[in-house]
Amino acid sequence: MTANPIPRVEQQESEAESQLKPMHAETAEAEADVNGAAEAATDELIGIFYVENRRRKQNIKIVVKLCPEGIYLRRETAQNDHINEQLIRIDDIIGSSCGQRLKKRARGGLTSCKSTRNQQQEQHQHPDAEGAGAEEQQGKEADNSAYLYIYAYLKKEKPLRRGKTLRILRFRTSDDYAENLATARLWHRTIREHKQRSGAAGEVARATGKKLLILLNPKSGSGKGRELFQKQVAPVLREAEVQYDLQITTHPNYAQEFVRSRKDLMERYSGIVVASGDGLFYEVLNGLMGRMDWRRACRELPLGIIPCGSGNGLAKSIAHHCNEPYEPKPILHATLICVAGRATPMDVVRVELTHRDRHYVMYSFLSIGWGLIADIDIESESLRSIGAQRFTLWAIRRLITLRCYRGKLYYLPAKSSTEQPAAAPAAAPAAAPAAAQSTTGTPQEQANSQAEPQPADFSEFKDLPDDEDVQLRDNQSDLDQFADALSLDRSIYRQNADSWHSAVSRRTAYYSIGGQSSRSNRSRLNVSQRIEAANAEFNQLVPVSKIPGLQMPLSAADGWLHEEGEFVMVHAAYTTHLASDCYFAPESRLNDGLIYLVIIRAGVGRSQLLNFLLGMHNGTHLPMEPDPHIQVVPVRAFRIEPCGSHGILTIDGERVDYGPIQAEVFPGLINVMTTTGQ
Numbered sequence: 045m046t047a048n049p050i051p052r053v054e055q056q057e058s059e060a061e062s063q064l065k066p067m068h069a070e071t072a073e074a075e076a077d078v079n080g081a082a083e084a085a086t087d088e089l090i091g092i093f094y095v096e097n098r099r100r101k102q103n104i105k106i107v108v109k110l111c112p113e114g115i116y117l118r119r120e121t122a123q124n125d126h127i128n129e130q131l132i133r134i135d136d137i138i139g140s141s142c143g144q145r146l147k148k149r150a151r152g153g154l155t156s157c158k159s160t161r162n163q164q165q166e167q168h169q170h171p172d173a174e175g176a177g178a179e180e181q182q183g184k185e186a187d188n189s190a191y192l193y194i195y196a197y198l199k200k201e202k203p204l205r206r207g208k209t210l211r212i213l214r215f216r217t218s219d220d221y222a223e224n225l226a227t228a229r230l231w232h233r234t235i236r237e238h239k240q241r242s243g244a245a246g247e248v249a250r251a252t253g254k255k256l257l258i259l260l261n262p263k264s265g266s267g268k269g270r271e272l273f274q275k276q277v278a279p280v281l282r283e284a285e286v287q288y289d290l291q292i293t294t295h296p297n298y299a300q301e302f303v304r305s306r307k308d309l310m311e312r313y314s315g316i317v318v319a320s321g322d323g324l325f326y327e328v329l330n331g332l333m334g335r336m337d338w339r340r341a342c343r344e345l346p347l348g349i350i351p352c353g354s355g356n357g358l359a360k361s362i363a364h365h366c367n368e369p370y371e372p373k374p375i376l377h378a379t380l381i382c383v384a385g386r387a388t389p390m391d392v393v394r395v396e397l398t399h400r401d402r403h404y405v406m407y408s409f410l411s412i413g414w415g416l417i418a419d420i421d422i423e424s425e426s427l428r429s430i431g432a433q434r435f436t437l438w439a440i441r442r443l444i445t446l447r448c449y450r451g452k453l454y455y456l457p458a459k460s461s462t463e464q465p466a467a468a469p470a471a472a473p474a475a476a477p478a479a480a481q482s483t484t485g486t487p488q489e490q491a492n493s494q495a496e497p498q499p500a501d502f503s504e505f506k507d508l509p510d511d512e513d514v515q516l517r518d519n520q521s522d523l524d525q526f527a528d529a530l531s532l533d534r535s536i537y538r539q540n541a542d543s544w545h546s547a548v549s550r551r552t553a554y555y556s557i558g559g560q561s562s563r564s565n566r567s568r569l570n571v572s573q574r575i576e577a578a579n580a581e582f583n584q585l586v587p588v589s590k591i592p593g594l595q596m597p598l599s600a601a602d603g604w605l606h607e608e609g610e611f612v613m614v615h616a617a618y619t620t621h622l623a624s625d626c627y628f629a630p631e632s633r634l635n636d637g638l639i640y641l642v643i644i645r646a647g648v649g650r651s652q653l654l655n656f657l658l659g660m661h662n663g664t665h666l667p668m669e670p671d672p673h674i675q676v677v678p679v680r681a682f683r684i685e686p687c688g689s690h691g692i693l694t695i696d697g698e699r700v701d702y703g704p705i706q707a708e709v710f711p712g713l714i715n716v717m718t719t720t721g722q
C-alpha cells in the first residue's frame with residue numbers, strides 16, 4: 045500500500061477541491077451507467093460514500109475512485125479542513141465480491157458506505173440516524189443495499205509485511221436491490237478488468253477458462269498440510285476468486301506421475317501450485333520434464349509453492365526474489381504470491397548420476413550436496429520430531445567428529461579462468477586431465493544397461509500422448525542393433541550419448557527399444573543414420589546437454605578446472621535459500637544461469653567451520669577475502685567423483701545414490717510464480 049496523507053495546508057486543500065469537481069461529475073456518470081443498465085465498464089468509476097464515525101457522531105465523506113492504478117480513497121471532514129488520501133494499489137487487491145451483506149459482520153476500514161443521494165435522503169428522513177442504534181434499526185428493516193467487498197493485502201516495507209484490509213462499499217442509491225447490485229457488479233467487473241490489464245495471472249487464466257492445479261502432500265512437514273490448506277490457503281483463494289482443482293497426493297511419486305501423464309494439463313490448467321515442501325516440487329518438476337511436450341509445459345505452466353514442508357528453501361527464495369515477506373505467515377504470503385502468479389523464469393539444473401552401472405538423469409531446482417551439510421540434513425532425520433533444532437544438534441555433533449571425503453572435483457567456471465580470483469593456495473584447481481576416466485562395466489555392459497528397457501518404461505508407453513502420433517513396436521532385432529551400434533562407437537554420439545541412459549524416462553525406452561516413429565520415418569535408414577536421426581529427434585524432446593556425458597573425460601581445453609583431494613564438503617546452490625532460515629547463496633538470482641559452488645577443503649579449522657555454520661542463517665558465512673579453505677565459485681557445470689562408496693549425496697535435500705555426479709545449469713527453463721513477473 046502507498047498511503048499518501050495530504051497535510052493540512054491551504055494550497056493543497058484548494059488543489060484537492062479542484063480535483064473533486066470532476067469526480068462529482070463522474071459519479072453521476074457512473075450512476076447513470078447503472079441506471080441505464082450499461083454493461084461496458086469504464087476505466088474509472090467514482091462514488092461518494094460516507095462512513096459513520098460513531099464515537100464522534102459524525103459522518104466522514106469518502107470519495108472513492110477506482111482506476112487502473114487501484115482505488116483512491118479520499119477522506120474529507122465535514123468542514124473540508126482535513127483531507128487525506130490512500131491508494132490501494134491494484135496489485136495489492138486480490139479480489140472482490142458483491143451481493144447482499146455478509147452475515148458475519150466483516151471488519152474493515154469502511155464498514156458501511158452510502159451513496160450521496162441516499163445519504164442525503166437518509167439524513168433528511170432520519171435526522172438522528174447516526175450511531176450504532178440507528179444502524180441496527182435500519183438493519184432490521186429490509187436492506188435493499190448491495191455490498192461490494194474488496195480484499196486487499198497491503199504491503200509495508202519496514203518491516204516488510206502484508207496486512208489484510210477489507211473495504212466494503214454499500215450501494216443503496218435505489219430502493220430496488222437489483223439496481224444496487226448492478227452498480228456493485230459494475231465496480232466488481234471493473235476491478236477485475238484492471239487486474240487483468242495489469243497482467244494478474246489469475247484474471248488472465250479466468251479469461252481463458254483455466255484453473256490452477258494444486259497438489260497437496262498431506263504428510264509434509266508436521267503432517268498438517270490438509271488443515272493448513274483449509275484454514276489459511278482456501279480462504280485467500282476464495283477472496284481472489286481463483287478456480288482450482290485440488291489433488292491430494294496419496295503416496296510418493298503421485299504428483300510426478302500425475303503431472304507427467306495428464307494429457308490435458310495445459311488445456312485445463314494455467315499453473316501448478318505445490319502445497320508442500322521442496323520434495324513435492326521436485327516431483328512436479330521431474331514430472332514436467334518427463335513429458336513429451338515438456339518444452340511447452342515449462343513455458344505455459346508457471347509453478348508456485350506454498351510452504352507446508354520442513355525446509356521450504358524454494359518458497360523463501362521466491363519471496364526473497366520478489367521482495368515479498370515470508371515470516372511470520374509463510375503460508376499466507378506464499379499464497380498471495382501464487383494468487384499474483386506472474387511467471388518469472390527460473391534456472392533448472394540437469395543432474396546426471398551413476399550407480400552400479402545405471403545412469404540417471406534428473407532435474408533439480410535447489411541444491412546438490414556432498415559432505416557436511418548433506419550429512420547434517422540426512423543424518424538428523426532421526427531427530428525430525430524435535431523440529432528445526434535437529435540441524436543445530438547434529439551440526440554440533442558433526443563439528444566434534446569432523447569427516448573429510450576424498451574425491452575429484454571438476455567445474456566449469458562462469459567466467460573464464462583468467463577472470464577468476466586467485467585460486468586458493470592450498471588446493472589450486474588444475475586443468476582437467478584429458479585422459480579418459482575409468483568407467484563402470486565393460487563397454488558392452490554399458491551399452492546393454494543403456495539400451496535395456498526398464499519394466500516401468502514399458503508400462504509407460506500406454507500414456508504416450510495421442511497427438512504425438514507415436515507408433516511403437518517391440519522389435520528385438522532393432523534393439524540389438526542399436527545396442528551394438530552404441531557400444532561400437534560411443535564417441536561419435538558423445539554429445540548426446542547421455543540421452544540414451546535416462547533410466548527413469550519413458551522417452552529413453554522409446555528410442556532404445558528401437559521403436560519406429562511415424563514422424564521420423566527412420567525405417568528406410570541404416571542403423572547409424574537411424575541413430576543420428578533418433579538423436580536429432582531426441583534433442584527436440586529433452587534439454588540437450590552441452591557438456592560431455594558422465595563417463596566421458598573433461599578437458600581443460602574446454603575450460604574445465606579440477607582439483608583432487610580431501611573435502612569437508614562441496615555444496616552447490618542455485619537459489620538464495622536452502623531452507624527458510626538458510627541464506628546460503630546471497631548472490632544467486634532465480635534466472636542468472638549460475639550454480640554457486642561452495643567448497644570447503646580439509647584443513648579448515650573448527651572455529652572457522654562453526655562461524656560458517658552460524659553465519660548461514662543471514663548469509664555472512666562466505667569469506668570476503670580469498671580463503672585457502674572456504675571458497676565459493678560461480679560455475680555453469682560441475683562434476684564430483686567421490687572415492688569409496690560410503691557417503692551422502694543429496695539433490696534438493698533428498699538423498700540419492702552415492703557415486704559420480706555431474707550437474708549443468710539450464711537458464712530459465714521453467715517459470716515460477718512471483719508478484720513481479722519477468
Ligand SMILES: Nc1ncnc2c1ncn2[C@@H]1O[C@H](COP(=O)(O)OP(=O)(O)OP(=O)(O)O)[C@@H](O)[C@H]1O
Nearest residue numbers: 264265293294295296320321322323353354355356
Ligand atoms: N501422500 C504421501 N504420503 C507419503 N509421502 C508422500 C506423499 N505425498 C508425497 N510424498 C513424498 O513425501 C516427500 C516429502 O515431501 P515434502 O518435501 O513435501 O515434505 P517435507 O519433506 O516435509 O518438506 P521439505 O522437503 O521442505 O523438508 C516427497 O519426496 C514426496 O515424494
